[in-house]
Amino acid sequence: MRLRGLLWLNTIFSGLPVALLASTAVEGRVELPKSHSAPVQAKRYEIVTHAGVLSTQPPLAVVYLDGSFPKPTSLPTKEVAQKDLTFIPALLPIQMGTKVEFPNLDDTYHNIFSYSPAKRFDLGRYRPDERPIPTEVFDKAGLVTLRCDIHEHMRGLILVLNTPYFVMTDENGRFRLDGLPAGHYTLKAWIDSRTTREKPVQLKSGQTLHVDFP
């Protein structure tokens, strides 16, 4: 009878952190850098050119909780498309081990590659209708710069993180990171390839902490 009581208590306490996780959060604002100048496409040797201009991607930041977390058993597949001669999204944060698809949604060839130490690959030239869609698994943490060997102006970023807790800011730099575990961690804000700000945080179950990165 005593043993049965202990088992009940164990069940209740083991289920409790899961319930509390959902309500622990960090929110705040990251001071974003100034917008980049609008990109220019080099069309010097194209016999056929289309009118139109390239879209401008606003700068965004990625906020993530740094720490030691258990590895997930499976991760959802993410996507970086090539559309209108730009990467969509221009910045993608993913957890280490994530598979990313690179669909070509333009009516021309692309040749996506990266020479970043975190991931070196070259997908070669592939048509929009080709299946399977070329994919890569990103199994090393770090910043991966995506480029196109045909369209020099194209540049995209994949930030490979060793944490499941991350979020992108909106265009005003605001963020909210939900479902966090309680404990002492470092909260980091990745702003660009040379700028990552960090702050130690003490997360308590059921609380929402406000952190700004000025």
Add this chain to the structure above:
Amino acid sequence: MKLRALSLCVFACTACAFDVDDFLDRLDSALTLSAFQDNLRARLSGTLDLEFYHFEQPAPGLINSNIDTLFNPRLTLFLDTQIGSQIYFFAQSRLDRGFDPSDHGAQVRLDEYALRVTPWDDGRLTVQIGKFATVVGNWVPRHLSWENPFINAPLIYENVTPIQDKSAPVSPLNFIYGPYYYEKYAFNPVIWGPSYASGISVSGRLGRFDYAVEMKNASLSSRPESWNITENGFEDPTFSARAGFRPNEAWNFGLSASEGSYFRREAEPTLPPGRDIDDYREFVLGQDASFAWRHLQVWAEFYEARFQVPQVGNADTFAYYVEAKYKFTPQVFGALRWNQQLFGTISDGYGHNVRWSQDLGRIDIAAAYRFTSRMQLKLQYGFQHETTGSGDDNHLLAAQFTVRF
């Protein structure tokens, strides 16, 4: 030991290259400007090329050097400007030792400038005016150092023939043997490099077909000095065109044609009495094909050319090349090119038909390593063999280090 030292050197280059790459990305952002709510955008970019050549005399192709080992640095600056969605302007300026590799002193040139208007979004019509590369063939889009799998151009774009644009030959034998007595720079290839002549072009796409027509101030064989509008007007224009068919993204086929007078004004006193430079023309017919899929790219061009030569008649030649590039790893690619040029016969004036130049073949092999997305090292070996006549050979070794910013 040497191999280990080389490996260490490559490793060191690669290690610091990523910092350089990041710096160059930032420089690129700093050199890109926009104003008027992004309706005016401008980007300054460029390449720095350091080239080394080792060859036998006479120097092959359009290399103009009396020394066998040549260092040829080149700084190229590009300006790309987009005004609204329909107007585009570009310019290319170079600081180097000559348009083609040479042992001369430094010079600065404005090689290209053009204004392009594309009225419709679908690209059915584009009008361009200025000084820009020819629409003929399929080599132009990859003629710059970063895009070219090789260091030099295919044979048809650089093999100097007995054709002269500054003076007319006085006899068939003078025409045939001229290259043995005069400086090489007096003579012309069938197509001189990308042919940045001045003029106007109209191009566009209609479904799977594309077209381009241009009127330029100089023929395809004309030397770089003739491309400038200040040097050469439109009294004797050259008309060129290309029609392309692209069944899908992998394949591209094209038919080109060009026709125009190739003599410079200074040749007029040497022409037969009563004749004008407009009476002597260069005709070129070209066929091109290309294929690309994943890590393989293949290009081929075939050209039939005819020059109307004073005192000689028609001088015909046929040239072609097949070129392939394959990326073995993300940073290493290799390329192979087979070139051949065959010459027709002319009457030597003594009742014999003789070739007006020696047939020749050339094989080019290149390998490249990209340290980063902005730094590249290319090595090339070329072997040229005359298949007729004395059968002279020439070996070319070349290296090219390029930084793109």
